[in-house]
Amino acid sequence: MRKAVTSLSILILTGALIGQHAMAERQPNQADQSETTVVMLGTGTPVLNQERAGQSILIVVDKEMYLFDAGPGFVKNFDALSGKDFMPEDIYFSNDSVYGAMNKVFLTHLDSDHVMGMPELMLRPWIMGRSEPIKVVGPKGTEEMTTHVLEAYQADIGHRLHGTQPANSEGFKVEVTEISGTQVVHQDDRVTITAFKVPHGSWADGMAFGYRVEAPDKTVVISGDTRHDQALYEYFEGADILIHEVMSEQGVSRLSQDWQDYMYHAHTSAQQLAKIGRHVEPELLVLNHPLLFGQSDQQLSTEMASYYEGEFVLANDLDIYE
Numbered sequence: 001m002r003k004a005v006t007s008l009s010i011l012i013l014t015g016a017l018i019g020q021h022a023m024a025e026r027q028p029n030q031a032d033q034s035e036t037t038v039v040m041l042g043t044g045t046p047v048l049n050q051e052r053a054g055q056s057i058l059i060v061v062d063k064e065m066y067l068f069d070a071g072p073g074f075v076k077n078f079d080a081l082s083g084k085d086f087m088p089e090d091i092y093f094s095n096d097s098v099y100g101a102m103n104k105v106f107l108t109h110l111d112s113d114h115v116m117g118m119p120e121l122m123l124r125p126w127i128m129g130r131s132e133p134i135k136v137v138g139p140k141g142t143e144e145m146t147t148h149v150l151e152a153y154q155a156d157i158g159h160r161l162h163g164t165q166p167a168n169s170e171g172f173k174v175e176v177t178e179i180s181g182t183q184v185v186h187q188d189d190r191v192t193i194t195a196f197k198v199p200h201g202s203w204a205d206g207m208a209f210g211y212r213v214e215a216p217d218k219t220v221v222i223s224g225d226t227r228h229d230q231a232l233y234e235y236f237e238g239a240d241i242l243i244h245e246v247m248s249e250q251g252v253s254r255l256s257q258d259w260q261d262y263m264y265h266a267h268t269s270a271q272q273l274a275k276i277g278r279h280v281e282p283e284l285l286v287l288n289h290p291l292l293f294g295q296s297d298q299q300l301s302t303e304m305a306s307y308y309e310g311e312f313v314l315a316n317d318l319d320i321y322e
């Protein structure tokens with residue numbers, strides 16, 4: 001996959017071009033016809049941060065959208081993508097638009113910072129035009145969660161369905177696939193998505209996942225929330241873009257010992273991530289879900305740079321990688 005890409009540019013929607021990477025010469029093949037774009041719709045953690053919506057990553061391949069996680073408040077960030085070349089059109093009250101394209105989401109795990117946006121993802125695009133059920137892939141418990149969401153919002157759903165407002169009867173519905181092991185979870189003519197198990201705190205085996213997305217022009221790997229484990233390297237191998245969670249060692253070192261123990265059981269430090277980066281050598285390493293504990297973004301970047309010489313960027317909401 002990597003040899004099929006000529007360049008990988010990092011665009012910050014609200015800022016300047018911050019990097020460009022020369023890659024191997026592209027050979028004429030299917031990759032020439034496909035374009036994959038990654039948008040960080042939300043980069044937050046459970047720690048409140050005004051600048052970061054809840055965790056959600058959008059991968060767009062030839063205007064087909066694949067969402068990973070649905071943290072609190074990320075849906076509004078679609079508004080900033082309206083009119084972008086790589087996005088489906090923004091047509092009010094039409095399934096043949098960005099609203100209908102919000103039709104599948106892959107959940108890494110059920111911690112609330114990754115799923116509190118599910119009610120909004122289930123209902124808001126429906127109001128705006130989605131007329132088919134949304135597909136949801138996630139661990140055991142996903143079906144129960146989405147069923148309860150629909151029950152919680154039944155007054156709203158009933159009012160829209162049976163009142164004077166035009167509404168379709170399918171777009172709020174959900175088709176859930178629960179997974180418990182490493183497996184291919186989606187395949188179409190462009191994209192293969194593999195879920196792989198990750199160890200995250202005290203979640204049972206098979207309850208937390210990362211995702212490997214293989215598109216014609218690039219491979220993107222999303223770690224999900226995970227502690228460092230060399231057994232995961234095989235799923236990271238060959239990633240053009242590796243989006244990995246991170247925590248500041250300086251920040252964690254200030255916590256009480258029981259919290260430090262928990263953090264290293266659940267998450268990956270900058271030094272550990274540098275080790276991963278050296279092994280995998282992605283074209284771009286994206287530091288995501290930053291647990292700072294009093295450190296600034298700049299301090300975390302400095303910490304990372306002290307361990308890692310490769311190309312990396314600390315993700316912000318609405319960063320675009322293509």
Ligand SMILES: [Zn+2]
Nearest residue numbers: 045111113225
């Ligand atoms: Zn998290």
